[in-house]
Amino acid sequence: MASPRPVSADEIESLAIGAWILGTGGGGSPYLALLNMRRLYREGTVVSLMDPMDLADDDDVAVVSNMGAPLVGQERLTDPHTIARAVTMMEEYLGRPFRAIMSLEIGGGNAIQPFMAAALLNRPVVDGDCMGRAFPEAQMTSFAIHDLQMYPLTLVDVRDNAVVVARAASWKWMERLSRTACVAVGSIAGTCKAPRTGKEIKECAILYSTSKAIRIGQTVQAARRAHRDPIEALIEAENGRLLFTGKIADVARRATEGFLRGTAKLDGLGAFRGQRFELAFQNEFAVGWLDGVPTVTTPDLICVLDTVSGDAIGTETLRYGQRATVIALPAPPILLTPKGLTHVGPRAFGYDLEFTSVFA
Amino acid sequence: MRRIGIDVGGTNTDAVLLDGTHVVHAVKTPTTADVTSGITTALRDLLAAAGPSGPVDAVMIGTTHFTNAVVQRRDLTLVAAVRIGLPASASLPPFVDWPEDLADLVRGEVVMLEGGHEYDGRPIVPLDETGMRDAARRIRAAGITSVAIASVFSPLNAECETRAAAILRQECPDAAVTLSHELGRIGLLERENATLLNAALVGLARRTTQAFTEALRASGLAAPLYLTQNDGTVMLAATAEAFPVYSFASGPTNSMRGAAFLSGLSDAIVIDVGGTTTDIGSLRHGFPREANNVVEVGGVRTLFRMPDLLSIGLGGGSLVADDGHRVGPRSVGYRLVEEGRVFGGATLTATDVAVAAGLIDLGDRGRVADLSGGLVKTALARMHASIEEGVDRMKTDAREEPLIAVGGGCFLVPELLAGVSEIVHVRHQAVANAVGAAIAQVSGEIDQIFQNLSREGAIAEARRLAEDRAVAGGADAATLQVVEVEDLPLAYLPGNSLRVRVRVVGDIRDGGQPDAAGDRR
Numbered sequence: 001m002a003s004p005r006p007v008s009a010d011e012i013e014s015l016a017i018g019a020w021i022l023g024t025g026g027g028g029s030p031y032l033a034l035l036n037m038r039r040l041y042r043e044g045t046v047v048s049l050m051d052p053m054d055l056a057d058d059d060d061v062a063v064v065s066n067m068g069a070p071l072v073g074q075e076r077l078t079d080p081h082t083i084a085r086a087v088t089m090m091e092e093y094l095g096r097p098f099r100a101i102m103s104l105e106i107g108g109g110n111a112i113q114p115f116m117a118a119a120l121l122n123r124p125v126v127d128g129d130c131m132g133r134a135f136p137e138a139q140m141t142s143f144a145i146h147d148l149q150m151y152p153l154t155l156v157d158v159r160d161n162a163v164v165v166a167r168a169a170s171w172k173w174m175e176r177l178s179r180t181a182c183v184a185v186g187s188i189a190g191t192c193k194a195p196r197t198g199k200e201i202k203e204c205a206i207l208y209s210t211s212k213a214i215r216i217g218q219t220v221q222a223a224r225r226a227h228r229d230p231i232e233a234l235i236e237a238e239n240g241r242l243l244f245t246g247k248i249a250d251v252a253r254r255a256t257e258g259f260l261r262g263t264a265k266l267d268g269l270g271a272f273r274g275q276r277f278e279l280a281f282q283n284e285f286a287v288g289w290l291d292g293v294p295t296v297t298t299p300d301l302i303c304v305l306d307t308v309s310g311d312a313i314g315t316e317t318l319r320y321g322q323r324a325t326v327i328a329l330p331a332p333p334i335l336l337t338p339k340g341l342t343h344v345g346p347r348a349f350g351y352d353l354e355f356t357s358v359f360a
Numbered sequence: 361m362r363r364i365g366i367d368v369g370g371t372n373t374d375a376v377l378l379d380g381t382h383v384v385h386a387v388k389t390p391t392t393a394d395v396t397s398g399i400t401t402a403l404r405d406l407l408a409a410a411g412p413s414g415p416v417d418a419v420m421i422g423t424t425h426f427t428n429a430v431v432q433r434r435d436l437t438l439v440a441a442v443r444i445g446l447p448a449s450a451s452l453p454p455f456v457d458w459p460e461d462l463a464d465l466v467r468g469e470v471v472m473l474e475g476g477h478e479y480d481g482r483p484i485v486p487l488d489e490t491g492m493r494d495a496a497r498r499i500r501a502a503g504i505t506s507v508a509i510a511s512v513f514s515p516l517n518a519e520c521e522t523r524a525a526a527i528l529r530q531e532c533p534d535a536a537v538t539l540s541h542e543l544g545r546i547g548l549l550e551r552e553n554a555t556l557l558n559a560a561l562v563g564l565a566r567r568t569t570q571a572f573t574e575a576l577r578a579s580g581l582a583a584p585l586y587l588t589q590n591d592g593t594v595m596l597a598a599t600a601e602a603f604p605v606y607s608f609a610s611g612p613t614n615s616m617r618g619a620a621f622l623s624g625l626s627d628a629i630v631i632d633v634g635g636t637t638t639d640i641g642s643l644r645h646g647f648p649r650e651a652n653n654v655v656e657v658g659g660v661r662t663l664f665r666m667p668d669l670l671s672i673g674l675g676g677g678s679l680v681a682d683d684g685h686r687v688g689p690r691s692v693g694y695r696l697v698e699e700g701r702v703f704g705g706a707t708l709t710a711t712d713v714a715v716a717a718g719l720i721d722l723g724d725r726g727r728v729a730d731l732s733g734g735l736v737k738t739a740l741a742r743m744h745a746s747i748e749e750g751v752d753r754m755k756t757d758a759r760e761e762p763l764i765a766v767g768g769g770c771f772l773v774p775e776l777l778a779g780v781s782e783i784v785h786v787r788h789q790a791v792a793n794a795v796g797a798a799i800a801q802v803s804g805e806i807d808q809i810f811q812n813l814s815r816e817g818a819i820a821e822a823r824r825l826a827e828d829r830a831v832a833g834g835a836d837a838a839t840l841q842v843v844e845v846e847d848l849p850l851a852y853l854p855g856n857s858l859r860v861r862v863r864v865v866g867d868i869r870d871g872g873q874p875d876a877a878g879d880r881r
Binding site: 032035036039069071072074075076077078079080081158159186187227251252253254319 | 445447448449450451452456457476478479480482484485512513546547548549752755815846847848849
């Protein structure tokens, strides 16, 4: 297919469903970003999607994300002008324009942020990201695993506040500096991360994850239309694994350092009756225990889905009594390398556990 | 204990007298334009037939009035929407995810002002009080009588909403004001939507609850009056007047709980065919399957916890047009007995078609003898198709399930439906709504911020307060059960702050007189 190709309004709808599933509980619900896109498409906008292999080695690509606590995003609603301003600020800082815009994380609302910026700035979106899911911190990317430069970064809020992090001594420092600025402006901000060349994208990004998210959404929608079990269809189409089916019995959350941390407990239903599953999250689901035994850990994708509809359930929308199914989806291979695991394995989240993939 | 359950539908007013779990008597009368006389008639018939057998402990009224108004886009008050939170949330203004036709009817003024709060309680920017005063003057000049105010993070800090309301009342003393923090939770758009819908319904709510109260007085009943809520519990009439949205979908909840009670089935599809709409739901373990998180009412997203229902614009009073190719969604409603052809009127309705087809014997069959067989066949096929499609959409399992058909218009449900194992009809099916209302329970809810308590301590305290409210609202303390617990930590507020919401539900106490302070849910 020709690249860049136009993305239809239906594909944006599917993208929202798929991205929310790939969000593994975090990344924020894509609904509000979707509403913005519906408005933009009604006004005649069409965003195009670019095959990353069509980038020239020296093209500049903006990598964007809406940063902050999902809970805050439910009140301070995302606005395309914020993310577009983070991109134009970076262009001003660099003194040159971007060829295209890419998502930092395909999981959750950030899958749609580049589309919002692209709609206002008339640039294509690159089919890919650098997480293949959602993660809570800046160093949890394929770019960080490849030791790419992590600065500069621009961060803007809805008022007239803007921050440029010109340099940072490490990814951890970049995370600390940008997170502090983010908390200061209310735990929600538009960010443009370190610019990437076409060569870096082709060699170090998670390629075609935008198409994957659209495809996952289409799988779920097709199963619903056919009255098939959407979760079963998803597991089949994406080589996933069923981990647990039950009812949410308890949720504990605390907001610390700009993150939503907590645990959720599920009591088993059906084949899992009598068993208990416990989940720990830090914005995203990080570890799952079946009857006290750790059975799944990051970076395997831990997705909690509404048992009936197959819609993803976010860590901020977990609620007592919900019927939920926990599944695992395979992580991008780069995250499973020894180096990858130091960035995104269970120890990176403070769990003294050895990573064993449920797909091993 | 003896309870009266009344269901005021768009077409019929049904009433039942329950003694414990026994249906003593049931009556069905047409809903009248003034509502009151229909209820008075139903109560008179009920009390006369039941005979002198002791006092009535409680009267519960369930009504689809408010839901119908939204679904049919009728009797809605023009609303001024005030959103406080700029410069945040500017690209998604009030009504952004509403269906256009409904927004066109409700959207009076849209005002977006600077203000609102951060998640940690700091102001985003100061409230634009001058802007609010200017807006209030515009609202008055435009003759708008109902105002919905929603501020960013108002569930954590309601200051902007209460201040804006104070300014508004200075300029528009007679306007009805709905504040979002009184209705909703975190989630600006959904909370704002609920606030807008409530504001659009306040005029209708005032007229309706006053009519109910008068009807009770006229019947000589001294029992407390409750209105049923969407979760199958009841609230005092005074609360319902200010918060009509709480009663959304209470009709369907009542009908499904009534159907479960009457049929003894706990797992089935329930179809309730009224005069104007048909509601299709799924019964699981005796309770309606709940919609997850976001619920649409008339196409508008809200955060109410409600049964997962599909409402289609088809009922006994639905207008039949285009030689039978179009049935509904417009309906003659309660005027069926005057305007329907078999009752001597001139309007062709779904009921007339059913009579012509021999599905039911009502009114004067001779008055539909002239209908062509083609029209009757086409209209029946049209109704069959829309019911079948609705049932199919509500099923989440490809296996066949039993279907309980209830409601005054259930004769419109075909004998055979794809995906359905059997159609179950029950005694008193036509008044399942009223039965569900009569068996409704009382709830107590608390939603507040606790400081310097452990999570367990805060939840225990919230539970105690919620139980107090339920008991004050007329619940039997021994039957109280916690049905919902939700806690939300608030970072960066002093003293380890936690917002806790707990809801408990229990049976109505024998002879329980509610205390006015106890009805707030």
